[in-house]
Amino acid sequence: MLGRMPSSRIPRRRPAVLVTAAVSAAVSAALLGTAPAETAAPADTRTAPAENGAERARRLFLDHGPKAAVMTAAHRGQWRKAPENSIGALRAAFADGAEIVEVDVRMTKDKVPVLMHDATVDRTTNGRGRVSDLTLAQLRGLRLRAGLGGRQAPLTGERVPTVADAMKAARTLGLVNLDQAWEDREAVWRVLEETGTVRTGILKSHAPVPEVRAFLDRHKGALYMHVVEDDNAASVEEFGKSRPPAFEVVFDDVRDKVAAPAFVRGLRSTGRVWFNTMRYGFSARFTDEASLIDPKRGWGRLIADYGATILQTDNVETLRSYLRTGAAGRVPPGAVRVQAEGYAPGGEGKAYHDTDDGNRGDGPGRPGENVDVCDHDGAVVVCWMRGSEWLTYAIDVPKTGRYTLKVRVSSPYEPAGTYRIAYDGGRPGRPVRVAGTTAHHAFFLQDSRDPRQLTRGRHTVRLSLDEGAFQNWNLDYLQLEP
Structure with a gap:
């Protein structure tokens, strides 16, 4: 499986932090929980009262200062x-x-600076070849792929911009x-x-x-x-x-x-x-x-x-x-979040089913268990997701009401896979499609669009992956939202 960090890593209350540039402990304490100063004394005072965003x-x-x-x-x-x-x-x-x-600059064959990170257009457009071998006219004929690109990322209506285009837009x-x-x-x-x-x-x-x-x-x-x-x-x-x-x-x-x-x-x-x-x-x-x-x-x-x-x-x-x-990654009011690697105890066949032995990932999996856990630049996720695998979670619902499950996922593939949800030992619901996010490290929160009435108290949620279906995605966390 492909996965992320334990539920204990997200405290209910976030520590407030220093949000200005001062680094002394005294100043840090004084500014605990405050917003940054937005109008510090400027080094260049030649700005008009109604300055624009660029100025x-x-x-x-x-x-x-x-x-x-x-x-x-x-x-x-x-x-x-x-x-x-x-x-x-x-x-x-x-x-x-x-x-x-921040943008990346490359030169075309006819010496026009354009925006492109890679030396080639292969990852981010529907074309192929080195930027330096293509004219501006040829680049203008290409369409940019969504997000971080990749061969399976959908094409958009956006075209490769020149540096001049970008500077005019940002003026x-x-x-x-x-x-x-x-x-x-x-x-x-x-x-x-x-x-x-x-x-x-x-x-x-x-x-x-x-x-x-x-x-x-x-x-x-x-x-x-x-x-x-x-x-x-x-x-x-x-x-x-x-x-x-x-x-x-x-x-x-x-x-x-x-x-x-x-x-x-x-x-x-x-x-x-x-x-x-x-x-x-x-x-x-x-x-x-x-x-x-x-x-x-x-x-x-x-x-x-x-x-x-x-x-x-x-x-x-x-x-x-x-x-x-001073807070990051907040859980929305009334919602409940469980980290993907925080699945229920009980082991193989009871809390989870995994199709291969051992943790194939590089993250902190549970000793002696087979769920694959990866560390994607600080996101600890369940990873190497494959058909017929499943995971069970215990979730404490704070208030009786109607809830929808959302999952934070990533994958360079489109589609990335499907999953089904079963509550409290019931039958799995309809398949929910996992949309590609254009990269393994590009995480997005996706809605199952499958609302359920849940009573206050503990419930079990099982995510199962259809056998025989293509599956290659990472699961960061589950979130029940009212």
Whole structure:
């Protein structure tokens, strides 16, 4: 099976966390449970009273004071609502509260910078081939696939945008972080000039400092962020007093040099500090999914202990909510949530049936039991789902009423599989389709659309997978909602 983290990992009450950039324990305690300061004193005070979203984001980006609000950067845009690196994803990310949208830049055969993460168009479009071998006209003829793409992701009406398209769309909405653009920085800079977006496009690199200085000397007013890892940590001091306004810190282990508190404090003293929380290895194991279990495992830890003032995320709305309220992954009022790996006790044939021996996953399964449990970047899920398998859960219903079961799932396949629900030892209901989410690490909450009247008290819920049906999906948790 394909699976996630124990039910004990989600406490009923979430700890409030520090949501501004201050890192001292005293300030953390003083701000416990409060929202971030949204109007910290700007470094650039030349903004009009009725500033637009882009100018406000620029003002925040240049503010590195001790009370600077933590900013949200949307990784490849809001790909949960539109294809990654699309105009729709860019607009949706800003609409959901991101101040910065990260996009990826590639050059076409005819030297036009476009948005595309991979070197090829294979994963994200209905075409094939390297971006550098295709003209803009050829790229315009392709359709983008939903979400994070993949050969089974549905096609959309969105087309491959140019950097110019993206900058025009974001002109009044927020900042755009142009990743993978350094090699073609002169061409990208020309686009920023032509579109009037020099103030809102962020270039970044881990290039040698003299190379960076030469570019910034030629292009006054450019927004630039320097990427630091252990292999170029010394570059910070090379900038001298002319440090860039932000540093992106990448570390795969908390013992790395760039993760040392003194090093990060040094960065924080002169600029913003950007951390990535999408997957393991960007900021050790501090991830979006870990944050949904407990913010102190991810976002909260990076803010309180590492001085994070920009977080790049795949969960824009949840991060924004956390920065406002200090809570993440909340259970809706009246609902009950059970983690997938928190199935009932009793063993094979009573609590579950699994078709193979042992835990095939890399997650914390129960000793001596065969349910497959995987760890997907902090999401502990039941995984390797296969036909004829089933799991039983004990769920305490707080109040008599009508409830609908929802499941948080992921899969790159379409369709991903089906399941049936049986309550309290009864007959299984109709098959419920599991829709693909475009990636194993792209989790979505899906509705069974099968409401049931349940009395207050303990009930059993069995999820069974039809024998002979295709099944390849991950189950994160079950949630009964009134």
